[in-house]
Amino acid sequence: MTSTFVGMPKFPVAAREALANTQLRSNLAHATATIRDKRARVVAEVDNWEELRLSGAAIKDAALASLDQHLVRLEARLTAAGAEVRWARDADEACTIVAEVAQRHGIDEVVKVKSMVTQEIGLNEALQEQGISAWETDLAELIVQLGDDLPSHILVPAIHRNRAEILEIFQRRMQGLASPEELTDDPAVLAGAAREHLRQKFLTARMAVSGANFAVAETGTLVVVESEGNGRMCLTLPEVLVSVVGIEKVVPTWEDLDVFLRLLPRSSTGERMNPYTSTWTGVTPGDGPQEVVVVLLDNGRTRALADQVGRQALRCIRCSACLNSCPVYERVGGHAYGSVYPGPIGAILNPLLKGVGVDEQVDSLPYASSLCGACFEVCPVRIDIPSVLVDLRAQVVDAHRAKRWGGVPSMQTVAMKGAAATFRSGRRLRLAERFARLGTGIAARVGARAWTGSRDLPRAPRESFRAWWRRTDGGTR
Amino acid sequence: MSARDEILDRVRAALGAVSTSSTTFGHPAGSSPDDVVALFAERVADYQATVVRCPPDELEAALRDALPAGRIVVPDALSVSVPHAVTDDRLTPFELDACAAVVTDCAVGIAETGTIVLDHGPGQGRRAITLVPDVHICIVRADQVVADVPDAMPRLAPAVRQGRPLTWISGPSATSDIELSRVEGVHGPRTLVVLLVG
Amino acid sequence: MRVALMVTCINDALFPDVGKACVTLLRRLGVEVDFPDAQTCCGQPMVNTGYLDEAIAPLRSFVKAFEGYDAIVTPSGSCAGSARHQHGMVARRSGDPELVAAVERTAPRTYELSEFLVDVLGVTDVGACFPHRVTYHPTCHSLRMLGVGDRPTTLLRAVRGLDLVELPRAEECCGFGGTFAVKNSDTSVAMVSDKARHVRETGAEVLVAGDSSCLMNIGGALSRQQAGIRVMHLAEVLAQTATGGGQS
Numbered sequence: 001m002t003s004t005f006v007g008m009p010k011f012p013v014a015a016r017e018a019l020a021n022t023q024l025r026s027n028l029a030h031a032t033a034t035i036r037d038k039r040a041r042v043v044a045e046v047d048n049w050e051e052l053r054l055s056g057a058a059i060k061d062a063a064l065a066s067l068d069q070h071l072v073r074l075e076a077r078l079t080a081a082g083a084e085v086r087w088a089r090d091a092d093e094a095c096t097i098v099a100e101v102a103q104r105h106g107i108d109e110v111v112k113v114k115s116m117v118t119q120e121i122g123l124n125e126a127l128q129e130q131g132i133s134a135w136e137t138d139l140a141e142l143i144v145q146l147g148d149d150l151p152s153h154i155l156v157p158a159i160h161r162n163r164a165e166i167l168e169i170f171q172r173r174m175q176g177l178a179s180p181e182e183l184t185d186d187p188a189v190l191a192g193a194a195r196e197h198l199r200q201k202f203l204t205a206r207m208a209v210s211g212a213n214f215a216v217a218e219t220g221t222l223v224v225v226e227s228e229g230n231g232r233m234c235l236t237l238p239e240v241l242v243s244v245v246g247i248e249k250v251v252p253t254w255e256d257l258d259v260f261l262r263l264l265p266r267s268s269t270g271e272r273m274n275p276y277t278s279t280w281t282g283v284t285p286g287d288g289p290q291e292v293v294v295v296l297l298d299n300g301r302t303r304a305l306a307d308q309v310g311r312q313a314l315r316c317i318r319c320s321a322c323l324n325s326c327p328v329y330e331r332v333g334g335h336a337y338g339s340v341y342p343g344p345i346g347a348i349l350n351p352l353l354k355g356v357g358v359d360e361q362v363d364s365l366p367y368a369s370s371l372c373g374a375c376f377e378v379c380p381v382r383i384d385i386p387s388v389l390v391d392l393r394a395q396v397v398d399a400h401r402a403k404r405w406g407g408v409p410s411m412q413t414v415a416m417k418g419a420a421a422t423f424r425s426g427r428r429l430r431l432a433e434r435f436a437r438l439g440t441g442i443a444a445r446v447g448a449r450a451w452t453g454s455r456d457l458p459r460a461p462r463e464s465f466r467a468w469w470r471r472t473d474g475g476t477r
Numbered sequence: 478m479s480a481r482d483e484i485l486d487r488v489r490a491a492l493g494a495v496s497t498s499s500t501t502f503g504h505p506a507g508s509s510p511d512d513v514v515a516l517f518a519e520r521v522a523d524y525q526a527t528v529v530r531c532p533p534d535e536l537e538a539a540l541r542d543a544l545p546a547g548r549i550v551v552p553d554a555l556s557v558s559v560p561h562a563v564t565d566d567r568l569t570p571f572e573l574d575a576c577a578a579v580v581t582d583c584a585v586g587i588a589e590t591g592t593i594v595l596d597h598g599p600g601q602g603r604r605a606i607t608l609v610p611d612v613h614i615c616i617v618r619a620d621q622v623v624a625d626v627p628d629a630m631p632r633l634a635p636a637v638r639q640g641r642p643l644t645w646i647s648g649p650s651a652t653s654d655i656e657l658s659r660v661e662g663v664h665g666p667r668t669l670v671v672l673l674v675g
Numbered sequence: 676m677r678v679a680l681m682v683t684c685i686n687d688a689l690f691p692d693v694g695k696a697c698v699t700l701l702r703r704l705g706v707e708v709d710f711p712d713a714q715t716c717c718g719q720p721m722v723n724t725g726y727l728d729e730a731i732a733p734l735r736s737f738v739k740a741f742e743g744y745d746a747i748v749t750p751s752g753s754c755a756g757s758a759r760h761q762h763g764m765v766a767r768r769s770g771d772p773e774l775v776a777a778v779e780r781t782a783p784r785t786y787e788l789s790e791f792l793v794d795v796l797g798v799t800d801v802g803a804c805f806p807h808r809v810t811y812h813p814t815c816h817s818l819r820m821l822g823v824g825d826r827p828t829t830l831l832r833a834v835r836g837l838d839l840v841e842l843p844r845a846e847e848c849c850g851f852g853g854t855f856a857v858k859n860s861d862t863s864v865a866m867v868s869d870k871a872r873h874v875r876e877t878g879a880e881v882l883v884a885g886d887s888s889c890l891m892n893i894g895g896a897l898s899r900q901q902a903g904i905r906v907m908h909l910a911e912v913l914a915q916t917a918t919g920g921g922q923s
């Protein structure tokens with residue numbers, strides 16, 4: 001319940017540990033392969049998928065380009081619809097607002113719809129400190145919460161657990177089951193147990209906390225996309241509903257939602273449509289919560305917005321397709337990224353939200369990629385993650401350049417500067433090749449053991465291509 | 478400075494020189510199947526929901542066959558009469574939980590995705606009644622079925638602009654949270670029956 | 676048409692036979708190819724590690740070497756991708772408008788080998804002969820940055836005697852990724868082991884790809900495992916003829 005990512009080691013260190021966990025490797029390989037295949041099948045059904053992606057990206061870009069106006073409009077519509085709109089600069093402010101709402105009603109227990117943003121701000125832990133218990137109601141979140149674990153995927157936070165492990169966690173920690181001895185590792189049985197465990201909570205909960213997948217500025221409508229019905233329970237049965245919404249969730253008009261409702265389910269769970277999507281606009285008299293609070297959260301989003309290249313990351317609709325298609329994520333899992341946002345999107349979003357040059361762990365994230373581009377290929381809103389990664393690497397290097405001014409440069413900097421000097425001209429390169437057998441030389445300098453631990457190095461040739469060309473006049477002599 | 482003003486200032490500063498985009502972008506067309514209603518029936522059934530197609534004069538019989546034993550709740554102004562059903566009158570969650578099934582109309586059906594949309598107008602009731610009972614029987618009329626999501630949006634817009642909530646339903650409640658395989662039946666109704674009329 | 680070979684720094688220093696195979700192949704197809712001696716490196720290793728300033732000098736040498744050619748041909752999807760998609764960014768960073776303008780001329784004229792053969796020369800059968808069982812790994816940058824599509828396999832299918840077998844999970848990265856292979860070597864090794872396993876599963880004698888860097892990675896793993904599978908660059912296979920001797 002109090003697990004956090006604070007103090008995580010740099011990515012390569014965390015990855016090494018994760019790679020050694022064979023259970024994790026096999027769980028992830030199985031789960032990501034399943035979802036990749038499902039996604040590929042349903043995406044192939046849509047003739048104009050590429051057009052949809054372009055449209056999704058354009059709508060989000062337009063929304064971001066006049067974000068201030070949309071936010072003001074959203075606030076006005078929500079207020080007119082009976083909602084209370086609050087603004088939070090950072091995680092602390094947002095958590096405080098949520099706790100205050102609970103406290104003014106004397107509520108010490110809330111039910112939660114799975115939401116990335118409330119994990120980002122550490123809401124459960126903050127509420128706990130105020131004596132308020134937060135119950136996760138999404139099955140995967142429940143598995144994580146009951147297992148005192150950390151989420152490792154944005155859609156399926158317990159993706160690193162297989163059915164046998166889930167059974168074990170349920171047997172140990174789940175309360176209120178009529179006949180716990182009848183539990184098996186059949187997913188349907190496990191899902192049934194979650195239903196039984198949470199039923200009472202839903203029927204008696206007085207306050208719920210949610211996020212939102214989208215916020216329609218024009219109408220003041222919030223949207224939650226889900227599968228299990230736990231979202232509907234939270235959004236409908238309690239008296240009080242607080243929704244924490246990142247300011248980038250805005251779409252301009254109701255009609256704009258169309259494109260995202262077509263892109264998201266196919267990219268996310270590989271379904272034509274997810275089982276349930278709820279939309280609501282403030283308070284609906286006689287239906288659902290009669291007190292509705294919406295917290296609009298910055299927490300680094302305006303920092304990301306100011307980044308000309310990285311801004312596109314705010315288009316993200318949290319579908320998780322980039323995680324499922326990432327060869328790095330598939331092998332190391334989510335925890336190694338040290339954030340609730342793992343995988344390719346996490347590798348750019350964390351540095352964009354938090355800034356680089358401050359924390360080594362954050363600075364290691366843009367390097368946690370082979371730049372293979374599989375993420376960009378599947379992203380429904382066409383976020384060019386490889387380009388953002390490369391740009392962030394430059395920002396990391398520049399931040400350290402500035403700091404090390406006059407200090408000792410890193411090994412990597414020495415190697416890069418050396419290479420740059422060698423590559424300044426063909427003549428220099430020829431000399432270097434003659435003296436040092438440059439290729440293997442560089443490999444040796446930047447970390448031969450990292451390479452040769454598991455891979456042979458090629459044998460250096462007798463002469464370079466350049467030398468051959470000179471000697472034979474382009475092979476004619 | 479208030480959080481509101483500070484955030485808006487930060488947004489404006491971040492946007493700086495970015496001109497407010499006036500580029501328009503069309504919404505790509507949705508699918509256009511030959512037989513919209515048949516596709517709808519097929520796609521709903523794909524989600525392990527039960528689909529019963531019937532002509533209007535056989536609806537009541539089809540409905541009788543679909544009803545489970547036990548207490549049935551219906552919303553105000555339902556398009557058919559359900560014998561012995563209780564009309565929702567602010568039943569508590571516990572009272573709803575004691576109901577075996579709910580019968581409602583809907584606003585729109587979407588063929589491509591096998592989706593039913595409720596706009597919680599007359600005949601559909603407030604959100605809780607289609608959530609808590611374990612069986613949802615939903616009456617969809619052929620003329621309510623559209624081809625794809627973009628066709629549904631304008632039909633739903635008036636309800637949204639009036640501030641009404643929507644519930645989009647694609648099959649019974651399900652989860653993919655265990656090893657990413659879909660299993661039906663979690664918190665929402667575990668049985669969805671669609672009576673497709675006409 | 677004036678055609679220049681951009682051999683790439685890794686082929687120059689470590690795999691000169693790939694460069695020689697390009698020369699042989701292009702000459703056989705009637706293309707007179709130059710090797711401008713001023714060329715060094717496209718700058719991608721620096722760019723992808725975050726050292727943009729350090730990429731400016733190599734870019735200047737690139738532009739100096741290749742300006743004025745109608746086509747710049749390179750046996751590397753990755754380096755072609757760098758020239759087409761990254762040089763603009765480096766040039767802008769330099770703040771030198773002349774460099775920016777020069778890059779606008781060189782970038783669109785840079786072709787990966789299979790693109791040049793199929794799109795510019797219009798050839799899909801290069802008259803090669805290579806009677807071996809072969810599997811092909813589409814390298815990430817050729818596949819996703821350039822979109823070479825089925826050009827390489829079309830060329831391979833036309834090679835006499837060549838038995839092309841499909842590689843499972845072909846489109847998954849081999850784990851090279853430049854400095855990724857050393858900065859995140861554990862993850863890189865996990866990736867290349869899987870790639871090598873898939874290659875072994877095919878029963879091929881030879882693994883072919885269009886990037887020597889990826890071949891060095893996969894080949895290094897196969898060699899360490901004593902897998903008995905050779906790696907060859909696409910250019911080397913296409914240079915082979917019935918009379919053997921791919922090289923000049």
Ligand code: SF4
Binds near residue numbers: 317322
């Ligand atoms: S970056 Fe793209 S693919 Fe990844 S979660 Fe966000 S929307 Fe999905």
